Amino acid sequence: MPLGITHLAEEDFCLLELSAEGHLAADQMLADLHVLQEHGLDPVLDSVNGCSHPILGPYQRTDVGSWHVDSATAEADTWLCTYHGASSEGLFPEDAIPRIEMPEARAELLRLFGGRDDETFTEWLDEHFHDLHYAARESARPYVFGIGNLWRIATRHPEVAVPPCVHRAPDSALGQKRLLLIS
Numbered sequence: 001m002p003l004g005i006t007h008l009a010e011e012d013f014c015l016l017e018l019s020a021e022g023h024l025a026a027d028q029m030l031a032d033l034h035v036l037q038e039h040g041l042d043p044v045l046d047s048v049n050g051c052s053h054p055i056l057g058p059y060q061r062t063d064v065g066s067w068h069v070d071s072a073t074a075e076a077d078t079w080l081c082t083y084h085g086a087s088s089e090g091l092f093p094e095d096a097i098p099r100i101e102m103p104e105a106r107a108e109l110l111r112l113f114g115g116r117d118d119e120t121f122t123e124w125l126d127e128h129f130h131d132l133h134y135a136a137r138e139s140a141r142p143y144v145f146g147i148g149n150l151w152r153i154a155t156r157h158p159e160v161a162v163p164p165c166v167h168r169a170p171d172s173a174l175g176q177k178r179l180l181l182i183s
C-alpha cells in the first residue's frame with residue numbers, strides 16, 4: 001500500500017477477499033457510506049498509511065495531527081468515523097488555545113513570514129491555515145472518538161453558532177494504518 005492517503009471506491013470492496021468478520025466490517029462501512037449519501041452528503045473512505053510529508057515543529061504544523069478545527073465555505077458539519085487504527089481525538093473548547101494568540105507561536109510564525117505583524121500577516125496566517133490550529137492547555141483532558149463511532153462535528157463558519165470542534169489524528173496514528181470515513 002502506498003504511503004499517505006488512498007481513497008477506497010465502493011467497487012474496491014468487491015475485490016477484497018475477506019473473512020466473515022471482514023465482511024461484517026465492510027458491510028458496516030458501506031452502510032454508513034449509504035446513510036450519508038442518502039442525506040445528500042459526499043462521504044469518502046480513506047485508507048491512511050503513515051504520513052507522506054515531513055512533520056514541522058509544534059507551532060508551524062498544519063497537518064491533521066495538529067489540534068485544529070475544520071472550516072467550511074458553506075454551513076456544513078464534518079462527519080468522521082475511524083474503523084481501524086488509532087481514532088481521532090477531541091478537545092473541549094475551554095482546553096484549546098488558538099495558536100496564533102500564543103506569543104511564542106506568533107513570534108515564530110512572524111519570523112517565518114518575514115514581515116511586520118499587520119494585516120498582511122493576518123492574511124498570510126489565514127492563507128496558510130495557521131488560524132485553524134490550536135494548542136492544548138496543560139490541564140487539558142482530550143477525549144477519544146473511538147472505533148466505529150460516527151461523529152458529526154461542528155465546523156467554523158460565520159453562520160454556525162456552535163463552537164467548532166477542536167480535533168486531531170493522534171501522533172500514535174502517524175506510523176499506523178487507519179481506515180476512516182470522512183464527509
Ligand SMILES: [Fe+2]
Binds near residue numbers: 064068069070
Ligand atoms: Fe479535521
